[in-house]
Amino acid sequence: MATSILNKKSLTFLEKYLNNAAPTGYEWDGQKIWMDYLKPYADEFITDTYGTAVAVINPKATYKVVIEGHADEISWYVNYISDTGLLYVIRNGGSDHQIAPSKIVNIHTKKGIVKGVFGWPAIHTRNKSKEEAPKPDNIFIDIGAKDKKEVEKMGVHVGCVITYPDAFFILNKDKFVCRALDNRMGGFMIAEVARLLKENKKTLPFGLYITNSVQEEIGLRGAQMIAERIKPNVAIVTDVTHDTTTPMINMKTQGDAQIGKGPVIAYAPAVQQKLRDL
Ligand SMILES: [Zn+2]
Structure with missing residues (x-):
């Protein structure tokens, strides 16, 4: 296994964040856990009426980049x-x-x-x-x-x-199991970006809007609302995918994706090609 960039504090946060229930429309307790973790790494926070939370780095910059995950669970x-x-x-x-x-x-x-x-x-x-x-x-x-x-x-x-009350555990040293990994892992990854930027003293030439959206599971509602508020120039959106080598999945329609082989980056007209190529 490659050396991990995760530390004990980040894994403790992940476990607490996963074990908390945040059903679609009722995400506030999870958002508090998420914002508490991000507090040392953000310049300011934005929240909206429905509960989407945004940690902002460089709020005065005119070019705005969103990195996003969703906070809710089915x-x-x-x-x-x-x-x-x-x-x-x-x-x-x-x-x-x-x-x-x-x-x-x-x-x-x-x-x-x-x-x-x-x-x-x-x-x-x-x-x-x-x-x-x-x-x-x-x-x-x-x-x-x-x-x-x-x-x-x-x-x-x-x-x-x-x-469901299912709580976090680890299978065979490095496979995470829990309900709502979709998409607590996204919320966790973008939070880790903020931590790593701070710890490595990186400065950014743009405003970074680390966005944990509510109400994704019923049709991306939280992201639609917060996009109107932030009006970003670009957004990098995270979510989970499937290991299509597992039984009863047709790779001809679902593609070829396997756990441990790295992230899956989508092709689509809405995925800005130059940004994708980065
Ligand atoms: Zn999802």
């Missing part, structure tokens, strides 16, 4: 509570109904976190000749309540947001 909303006290959900971002059954969840309420489990009928009770697949309209969460009234007493109502 989640679910409570959409319907049955009389028997089960919760039916809709997506907040691209949450996957196929992997939901048997996952533990955190339901965010004004009284704090209420634990739940995505249920699924036991194998013995299912009709083997026509197994039903998990779908958005048949997956449900059990919070141990006997009826709807008890659900409400526990502080859970339609519109409560639901996240």
Whole structure:
């Protein structure tokens, strides 16, 4: 493994930042962790009404460069509570109904976190000749309540947001595992740029706007809003991609990308070619 530019402080920050839940539309606690880490490295901060946070280096410069990641993570909303006290959900971002059954969840309420489990009928009770697949309209969460009234007493109502509690760990020394690596890793990388600039005493001939956008998972809303505010000359945007050598992925349509082989840089008309070539 190559020598790492990461240090203990940055990894401690990454773990804390990953383990905090920041579902789309509810990113403020994560943004506070992110801004706290960046405080020694930024000249000033900008935040907007919806919670996008920007650490600025050289705020007086006229040429503005954005480096960006998104702060939010996919989640679910409570959409319907049955009389028997089960919760039916809709997506907040691209949450996957196929992997939901048997996952533990955190339901965010004004009284704090209420634990739940995505249920699924036991194998013995299912009709083997026509197994039903998990779908958005048949997956449900059990919070141990006997009826709807008890659900409400526990502080859970339609519109409560639901996240997974999965926490950060490392597989085989250097493979990071967590929910919301999409795109906490982006937020982490751009934060590390600020740290490394400061520690290496680099001065920049432009203004650098290190931008942690909210609400990406529902259609890039936070980035759209903050772009109007900053009006950057260029933006370098980070997000995750897939290791397409993993099973059941068609490389002819998904391309050839593999973990450990370095970053993937997109081609597209919107990707400024001269900037890309740098
Ligand atoms: Zn993403």
